[in-house]
Amino acid sequence: MSADTRKPVLVIGLGRFGGSVARALERMGHEVLGADTDPSRVQEYAQDLTQVVEADGTDQTCLERMGAASFTSAVVGIGSNIEASVLAVLALSDLGVPNIWAKATNEKHGRILERTGAHHVVFPEQKMGERVARLLNERLLDFISFGDEFAIARLAAPEPIVGLPLVTSECRRKYDVTVIGVKREGEDFIHAVPDTIIMPGDVLVVSGRVEKIEAFAAIHGD
Structure with a gap:
């Protein structure tokens, strides 16, 4: 336009x-x-x-x-x-x-x-306060809320899905989040498809309800 x-x-x-x-x-x-x-x-x-x-x-x-x-x-x-x-x-x-x-x-x-x-x-102050609180838990690298409990976040790939194609890890069925894309160091951002294999060090862009994203980010194998 x-x-x-x-x-x-x-x-x-x-x-x-x-x-x-x-x-x-x-x-x-x-x-x-x-x-x-x-x-x-x-x-x-x-x-x-x-x-x-x-x-x-x-x-x-x-x-x-x-x-x-x-x-x-x-x-x-x-x-x-x-x-x-x-x-x-x-x-x-x-x-x-x-x-x-x-x-x-x-x-x-x-x-x-x-x-x-x-x-x-x-509510700019409220939204900024929520954003800071979400990022302070150190699981999310970036976070955008759309005001209806839906959000898009950037986070380090959780350990349990590393080495697997998305079709196998079944993020949507198991964790109720959608992996939109993947960013690897030194490479361009790629849009995620079922055959995309998640590698160590990958940063994911995911969408879903806020609590589901946070739960997904927390599934690191402790």
Whole structure:
């Protein structure tokens, strides 16, 4: 998809979360209108985003002047000020923005945002905390959760399946995980097939439910 076919996005609040989202959207080819009440942040992002304005994203009149109603997607990156984030979501909802994403600091905050009009609620601190906890057990090398207990993880090949083709180790039947691919040192990533033989030192990319992946990673022959 070329840049000119990507729809513009409004980002309210250019703190760590909102600013990161805004910059990522620009890299992906979206036009981004960023808004923040802090003039230093406006100056910081002036060269990175399509347009940045010093404005109160909780004020519906202010949003109307910015043309917020013409956006099909908006991100509310305000997190620490719960009242401000709720007011921003409410204002966007009243303006009829059809796709509102909002950052929440906890579950209660998230429920309020949903009832106020947010279509998608994100818990960045919670997700990062979960990610760190998963990686600290040293069984997983990398971990991505999709929010519904499903995940994709990178892990060292468990000893019991080393030397066997995947069709023999039967990872899906025995452990309820799917081996997506294999990475060997000095070689390109390969997509796993039933005849793929797992070698010592292989790193696997697997998918499945979180608890199943962790159990699979723990089957090293102790």
